Amino acid sequence: MGLANIHVITEDRASGAQVIGGSLKFVSGNSNYLSRTPGSAGNQKTWTFSVWIKRLKSGANPGIFMPVTGGDGVNESQMRFDSSDRLQVYDSGGDAGYVNVVTTRVFRDFSSWYHLVFTYDSTQPTSSNRFGIYVNGVQETSFSTATYPNQNNNSGWNNTSRHDIGRVAYSSNNYIDTYLSNAHFIDGQSLTPSYFGFTDPLTNTWRPKKYTGTYGTNGFYLPMDGNSPIGEDKSGRGNNWTPVNFGGSNTLEKATGALP
Secondary structure, eight states, X not given: OOOOXXXXXXOOOSTTOOOOOOOEEEOGGGTOEEEEOOSSOOOSSEEEEEEEEEEOSSSOBOOSSEEOSSSSSSXXXXXXXOTTSEEEEXXXXXXXXXXXXXXXXXXOOOSSOEEEEEEEETTOSSGGGSEEEEETTEEOOOEEEEEOOOTTOOOSTTSSSOEEESBOTXXXXXXXXXXXXXXXXXXXXXXXXXXXXXXXXXXXXXXXXOOOSOOOXXXXXXXXXXXXXXXXXXXXXXXXXXXXXXXXXXXXXXXXOOOO
């Protein structure tokens, strides 16, 4: 099945915590990525994506999670770190009136894990409530660029085009250098980070917890922890992903699990 490069994120130090025992390493030189083409469109107006990520180097790290729509590098949707290490979400692959949000702060802590949650709900009457970014349980509110979708806009995510994790899908040579783990996509709900994590009262750090809700049509849960085949959906929905250029056994690496 190919084993994940196991990189321990957390230790069981608080009641109710979920222990994440490993992660999947993406290396640009190996052209690693995951791919899936949904058989039918889900809810393109409302969804949530949650993932734990540890960056391996500075600079543009494109293609955390994106669908291929126009295939031209312009009509696309992507979540990424830009060349200045800011977090950017860009979506012009759906209806007109797209998202382009770039954080003011930069993310250059390569020793720690970040928990990222992206929420999309274009049904909201207030434009700034239609898209949100949360890092370690806290909503980002300072942006160098902030363009929000029109009300009831269909996003590029959750359509019937191919979706990739780990690369810019329209390019053959644009891959990430990152550890990823514990990825949830919730089709049809815009959820807060409290569904996926909590502040540990013993350590005052943001910790993962088990998600117990529903996933919707195209929802998925990819543990990416080395305990199941890479790309296997554990949500019960059967929305499996195809691993590309993964294979063989890798060394077991330990980490402190410290969060910023």
